[in-house]
Amino acid sequence: MYGSAAEQRGDGxxxxxxxxLRAVRPLSEKLHVTGSFDRGTYQVGDPVQVTFTLANVSGGDLHGVTAGxxxxxxxxxxxxxxxxxxxTPATIDLAAGESRTFTETGTVPSAAPAYGGFYAACDxxxxxxxxxxxxxxxLFGHVPAPPGPTGGVIYHDGNNNYTVDAGEAITGTAVELLDRVDGSVTATAVSDAQGHVAFGTVPAGPSSVRVDGWRPVDGDGGTLLVGSCWNCGEEWALRYQR
Known part of the structure; x- marks a missing residue:
């Protein structure tokens, strides 16, 4: 299931x-997946009902789909x-245009309070x-926990070196902190002359950052953790593009 890559430079x-070379289109063009937890807030050890819906949006059948x-x-x-x-390996078959829904059950982990929540990440x-x-x-869920601070830098990585170089900071721009569970805005700020954003003390749990006029480079902008976990108080650096 794993691919490999190599780079070879030349002057032409x-x-x-x-x-x-053989290339294939991404499976995500053929298979769409949505899901949800049965509620937003839990306690450690609670059962969590997880619903997945898999939809074959291609013109052909899909055989042996499985989750990891x-x-x-x-x-x-x-x-x-x-x-x-x-x-279960190779468990799901989907005819062209077919959708199927599955309901599974998990358990909230004991470490969740340190993160203000928990998550399920599946492909x-x-x-x-x-x-x-x-x-x-x-998918994300809340677990009650004390509020905490969060802050970091937003920038436009023009040379793709994952470093905030001169001229790359996104300055003087409105920024919102979003709850990853329900999408609500939990804090607002404006980036300073160095692109730094200070949200102050905010509710615990998984969050993301929305920058006015910009969109994330790396997926959905990443998940910020507010809580007492070992890395929850670390400053973050997030990349955006027009």
Missing amino acids: SDPGPSVP CDRFGGEDHLLGWPDWAVA FGIDPGPADGRPELN
Whole structure:
């Protein structure tokens, strides 16, 4: 299921031999996935009902679709997913245009209060097959926890080196902190002359940042963690583009 990549530089003076390459369109163009938890707030150890809907939007049948979750082993990830029916290898077949809904059950992990919440991160694909291009789904839930501070830098990474170079900071711009569970705005700020954003003390839990007139470079802008976990108080640096 894993792909590989290599970079070969040249000056164009010697084109070399022709090398045939095979490429495939991303599975996310054929398979759409949506999902939800049964409510927004839980306690440690609570059962969580998770609903997934898989839709084959292509003109052909899809065979052997399966889910993989918690690829990075997060301690605040929903427990119990390996026992889900959707995680059974090659378990799901979808005819052209067909949609199917699955309901699974997980458990809120004990580490959740330190993060102000928990999450489920799953991708769906056909094995063996490329890891890139799979439809992905990230779901979030709250667990009661004290508020905490969050702040960081927003910038336009013109040379794609993941560093805030001179002239790349996004300055004097309205910024909103969004709750990843319900999408509500929990704090607002304006970036300063260095592109720094200080939201102050905000509700605990998973959040994201929306920048007026800009869109995230890296997926949905990433998830910021507000809580007492080991990295919850770290400053963040987020990339945006017009």
